[in-house]
Amino acid sequence: MGRVTERRPVMRIRDGVVSSRPDTLVAEEPLEIRLNGKPLAITMRTPGDDFALAAGFLASEGVLRTAEDLATIAYCAGATHEGTNTYNIVDVRLAPHVPVPDITLERNVYTTSSCGLCGKASLDAVRTTAHWALEADHPRLTPQVLTALPDRLRGAQRVFDRTGGLHAAALFTPHGELLDLREDVGRHNAVDKLIGHALQQGHLPLRDSVLMVSGRASFELVQKAVMAGIPLLAAVSAPSSLAVDLATETGLTLVGFLRGTTMNIYSGAERLALEVPTGSG
Numbered sequence: 102m103g104r105v106t107e108r109r110p111v112m113r114i115r116d117g118v119v120s121s122r123p124d125t126l127v128a129e130e131p132l133e134i135r136l137n138g139k140p141l142a143i144t145m146r147t148p149g150d151d152f153a154l155a156a157g158f159l160a161s162e163g164v165l166r167t168a169e170d171l172a173t174i175a176y177c178a179g180a181t182h183e184g185t186n187t188y189n190i191v192d193v194r195l196a197p198h199v200p201v202p203d204i205t206l207e208r209n210v211y212t213t214s215s216c217g218l219c220g221k222a223s224l225d226a227v228r229t230t231a232h233w234a235l236e237a238d239h240p241r242l243t244p245q246v247l248t249a250l251p252d253r254l255r256g257a258q259r260v261f262d263r264t265g266g267l268h269a270a271a272l273f274t275p276h277g278e279l280l281d282l283r284e285d286v287g288r289h290n291a292v293d294k295l296i297g298h299a300l301q302q303g304h305l306p307l308r309d310s311v312l313m314v315s316g317r318a319s320f321e322l323v324q325k326a327v328m329a330g331i332p333l334l335a336a337v338s339a340p341s342s343l344a345v346d347l348a349t350e351t352g353l354t355l356v357g358f359l360r361g362t363t364m365n366i367y368s369g370a371e372r373l374a375l376e377v378p379t380g381s382g
Contacts, residue, residue, distance in 0.1 A: 104128055104148065127267050134158060134175070135192040137201055147285045148188065149269065150294040151176075154285075155191050157297030160305065161325040162202075166232045168303045170199045196239045233306040233330040235352040240275040240309055241330065243374045248362050249277050250313045251337050256280045258315075269315045270295050272307065272331075279312060288316045289325070294328045306330020318357055323347045333372060335359050340367055 111124040127147055133156045135140045146154060152174040159165040175192040195201060254271045257279060270291035271282040283294035292314065299305055311333045312326050318340035324335045324347060333354040340348075340357045345367045348355035354369025366373065
């Protein structure tokens with residue numbers, strides 16, 4: 102199977118001194134996801150957790166809801182290079198009771214490590230109907246729990262320490278306990294790996310979880326959180342306007358610019374135990 106990291110020669114200039122040394126880089130390779138033998142999507146990802154990535158992607162698209170919807174996931178034996186399996190094509194087989202979505206050229210998607218899902222026919226096609234509604238005021242968190250999450254996320258990133266080139270996504274309890282963490286060159290892939298692993302373990306919906314991501318909060322990440330039943334998404338950077346619109350529409354709590362003791366709450370403030378000033382007069 103492909104390695105998470107690779108070594109490459111690099112010329113380093115530091116304080117005017119030139120030296121040569123090997124550097125550790127995060128690996129990036131294409132992964133083709135097939136559904137019942139037919140090509141569905143291609144994503145650029147960091148190898149590893151490929152089955153969870155495929156399952157999470159299909160859960161985010163509304164194809165899979167529980168572990169019982171999934172029959173098998175396997176690497177395609179015919180995907181070889183110089184006689185060796187590339188492990189870059191996976192085939193997902195649905196359980197007999199799951200309807201196979203219509204796979205057309207318009208629906209096929211290509212994803213990149215930078216922007217995530219691209220090529221959707223329209224915004225309506227992205228607004229997949231969620232299987233689970235988010236409860237209006239559950240769970241309840243304190244700002245103190247949220248402000249501790251970025252350091253806990255960063256402290257659990259093992260590959261980032263060696264490469265400095267990975268995004269991370271993690272699930273926490275409402276009390277700030279780390280449940281799971283995945284790293285990938287693409288933030289959307291890291292989230293899919295989290296959700297896919299949870300689906301495989303029979304843990305969806307993730308109603309009592311907080312999703313923390315290392316970058317910005319895009320429309321797609323909000324969609325993935327909603328489709329997995331996650332009530333709160335926190336990011337260290339900014340959300341997009343569409344992300345805020347979808348979060349407001351679906352009842353997701355969306356927190357951005359979570360750094361130090363500060364944060365911006367863009368939607369769903371009712372889930373946070375806040376001390377709101379009553380005024381000085």
